[in-house]
Amino acid sequence: MDLNAVTPAFLDALRADLDARCFRDVTPNYLEEPRGRWQGQAGAVLAPGSVEEVSLILKAAHAARVPVVPYGGGTGLVGGQVMGQGPAPIILSLERMTKVRACYAQENVLVVEAGAILQDIHAVATEHDRLFPMSIAAKGSARIGGCLATNAGGVNVLRYGNTRDLVLGIEAVLPDGQIWNGLSRLRKDNTGYDLKNLMIGSEGSLGVITAAALKLSPIPAGQGTAVMVVENPAAALELLSLARSHMGEAVSAFELIHRQGLDFMAEHLPDLRQPLADAPEWSVLIDVGLARGLDPSVALETLFVEAAEAGLVSDGVIAQNEQQRHELWEMREQIPEANRLVGSISSHDISLPLSRIAEFITEGWAALTAMDDVRVNCFGHLGDGNLHFNVFPAAGKSRADYLDIRDAIKTCVHDMVARYDGSVSAEHGIGRLKVADLEKYGDPVKLALMRQIKDAFDPQGIMNPGAVLRAE
Template structure:
């Protein structure tokens, strides 16, 4: 691949976005070159900030012509390094942050068309202004962008009720590797006229094309909401509670999050103003129920779930939120769990999923395996029990050496992923593959899967310029 090493070529790229939006100074580029966990630091000769689909298309036409590697970037909240340019490879970063407009909202049709650079929080606000909701919800919603959410098929805490990003997209506008623009912004609930091409780009992590706009599904705003914070003895008890909650709330069950006692201990220690809502226990569950009618109806369902769960011994204690502010407090504890781990030293994180019914056995085996292999380490699992996705994070031994612990990253991955594979799970549940797991994917994916993925990559990006070395390696 040709490297954009000449000033002339860089000037040609810079001219496509105009003054002030082609960044070459180190201070200006810095925020695009580091991900928040500081696992990856990048280098690039140029950061481009296009303001339109036409400008993105012009960039890719030139990149295709000159065989220049392009790294698309949204809010730079990714956790697997796919958005960070590799040092020494002269990859150009294309930030979508200026593509941040709402193109249209159709409340009757429950859809909206937005550009890829809109922060997820801004998408939420635009939907709410039309008395609708866009239900994709992540801890990073103030920083992440909808284009990145789509490129990674983001999950989050509302998957149980609404699905992943894939389930919330009606159509896409995508700039292909050669600069052509595919306009698939159809706002149709049904369209079986040929292959569903948008699905190729959702979850492709910018390796097949750059999403510049999306037609999104909206939902009616729930008229009622209730939440409870529940103390439980074990993941097995939490699973029984989940079955009970599903039966009682049906489609109204909008959240069911499992948290280990140590994850809660870290949150209480490091989140300002945090307090434990219910009695101390080995594990905790956050249950949320929505209603199309009223808070009272949602609250009645929650109380019914808790009363029967207490009688059955599934719940040890529980606190029911008395206001929306208290609901937010419950979620603040859950959403803060990943961020606060940095205060406990080094952390090796695993974004995995297994069939829901296997979660208790998986957690028991994985925790036993890592503590046996790495004495003193502290497993801190938490996550989305309602869809089988657990963030199986492990903090360094208390008072231990951070770098010594992190140097065993690959060893710990092998231990955890062996247990995941035993249960036919996924080693990349919602964060994606990026650079972090590209070699792992080559090990765990069946050869036919990899062959088909490679054929797609070669067909849509024959020069290999889009996010090279991410998701799948091509020679």
């Protein structure tokens, strides 16, 4: 179905119904994405201040067949927030919808609007002596609506789950402007299809999430963090198993780090303190949260001693205070920034069965380095099987020198992932970057059902055309 670009007449009609503050200048930040791979366009940028204004905009867009691209913090890494082809769309920014609508601390529930920044949500939860456990490197600018739209992962999935697992209910506006008030705070509500989980992870292709009832958790009484040196990923997986046998679900995060990422930080972020004087080939960052009366430092030390006796670890650092915990986490969270400063040839957000990760890394590394003189930075959330298996130019070269093999590199990695029964999109989503990958590796029955769902929710095809599913 043909779509139409934003016209002056369309905007004039909206001005009669919307607050003047809704209308924003079309500035470059709305048209770019962090890796510089995609360039968008916009006929207008609208920033509604309420769910009612979102409804008015979508109702008008639906009637005029004008495409709409929902926009959160702009931190997405698969091009879901930028539309470079087709009629110039409305970019619908949630930046003004930042209210905390309610906090029910006894229920462990926080109700927030979709434009709330993730780091601000953390602060509000802390004020109520609670934890909102989802955390990503872009937490200072990512908005919760975008996190919901992509079902973002992050560092605490091992213990608390993906974003989808942290939501009780949502409020959303459908493509025709209908407001769905699904802000339930119930833990049990078995009344038919789970529409909430259709919207979460749909990347703005089915409607616009405007608010959410989020699950909070008690702040663990004792929190501890350590970096431990392991010989290889296989040893890291054995250490994970040992840690969980010691502490069970108290293991919040288990991050695999390769020396290449530390070298990138030493080169491009030299002021960032690294925990060990000599960067190890492989290490893991372990974070635990224990109940009152249990000392996390003692638990981590006990784990280290037993792991050392088993030949799994050879060195390590255990944080002795909150400042040291912060420094260890800052080291981990700055790996993506150092990667960005180097400039990858091809980045891969993949997940694999835990038992096959070590074999995959060995085979994948050999295959990539056989293709050309490249550097591989393998890091990520080992505890939940999510690796960032990214390929970079050799020292002294730039990614422009590898344009002729960039697609071959991606195909090499993704074909291997498929053979290993993994996923080519673990936590970043499909966006526009991986539409062809979804078509290539996805189950055809699933894809057909997804298309039927899209057509049922959005028969005009106005919502984020070309994201997740190829625009018809």
